Amino acid sequence: MTTSDIAGSATSNIAGSAMTSHIAGSAMTFPGSTRVEMVMGIPVSVDIRTALPARELAPLLDDAFAWLRWVDDTFNPAKEDSQIGRLNRSQTIRQIPELIEVLHRCDELSRATDGWFEARINGVIDPSGYIKGWALERLSRALSNAGAGDHRITAGEDIRVRGSAAPGKRWRIGIRDPRTNVIRKVVFANDLGIATSGGSTIVNPHTGEVQNALGSVSVIGPDLGVADAYATAIYAMGPLLARRFAAELAASGPYQTMIISRDGQEVSTPGFIDYSGAEARLAG
Incomplete structure (x- = not known):
């Protein structure tokens, strides 16, 4: 698998320096490999457990991190040439399918959350509340398609697992x-995206004010990008609306929510029980 298999716009064969890398010493040593690199300003870990030879694992990991660096170079609003x-400066941009996909999806998620997830505030586009989850979700699918179906990808509080740990x-x-x-x-899963908001600044998109009425919001579901956007939106809503929206979201689909209040109280929607056991339930 090359980086172009993950995204047509990404550049193939870009291997960065790994902070932590364990590739099997023998071409036929199993199982799997883990690598950690700094991407998007945070340590990102790709842990592959599928029994593949080292000669196949190394290129997979090279391409995985090349993809993540390409996403950061393309979508990070803090980078002038992204x-x-x-x-945002009304300059000429390249015709990149992924860019159109992300902006379109952000608009859909804005409508789905009544504007509580919003990638365009005061004329400035910033898809940060979606892009990390989206990038990890795309990477997870690409690894599976390449035969590495047992893996965990972790970037900050965004986690994507697929297959088996053993x-x-x-x-x-x-x-x-x-x-x-x-x-x-603690949740147990073979195929799940987990996104948590609350560790970085989130604003109320309707007022522009920094929201800090909640401790954190975690959303689990089948698509990490969507879970990431929902976690951002629910955190921005504040306590009362957050609880109501989370209950409605759980009742209508596969996304489940855990809300931690500022005083440490925890409530979660019933679907969390399927992954972790009986916990505090979120009343509608």
Whole structure:
């Protein structure tokens, strides 16, 4: 698999320096490999557990991190020459299918959340509340298509697991409160996206004011990009509307929510039980 298999616009064969890398010493040593690199200003870990030879794992990991760096170079509004940065300055941009896809999806998610998820505020485009989850979701699908179906990708509080951690074993994921780093819930899954908001600044898109009435919001579901956007939107809503929206979201589809209040109280929608066991339930 080359980087172009992950995204047609990404550049193939770009291998960065790994902070932590463990590739099997023998071409036939199993199982899997883990690499950690700094991307998007945070450590990102790709942990592959599928039994593949090292000669196949190394290029997969090279391409995985090349894709993530391409996403950061393309969508980071803080980078002057990124396509989002150029778009915000009304400069010429390249015709990139992924850019159109992301902006279109952000508009859809804005409508789905009544504007509580919003990538365009005061004329400035910033898809940060969606792009990290989207990038990891795309990477997870690409790894599966390349034969590495057992993996965990972690970037900050965004996590995507697929397949098994070991034969017959689901992945065990601790969901942390980003303010205290305390694990608030452990979930077990073979195929799940987990996004948590609250560790970075989130504004109320309707007023422009920084929202800090909640401790954190975690959303789990089948698509990490969507879960990421929902977690951002629910956090921005504040306590009362957040609880109501989370209950409605859980009743209508596969996305489940855990809300941590500023005083540390925890409530979650019933679907979390399927992944973790009986916990506090969120009343509608």
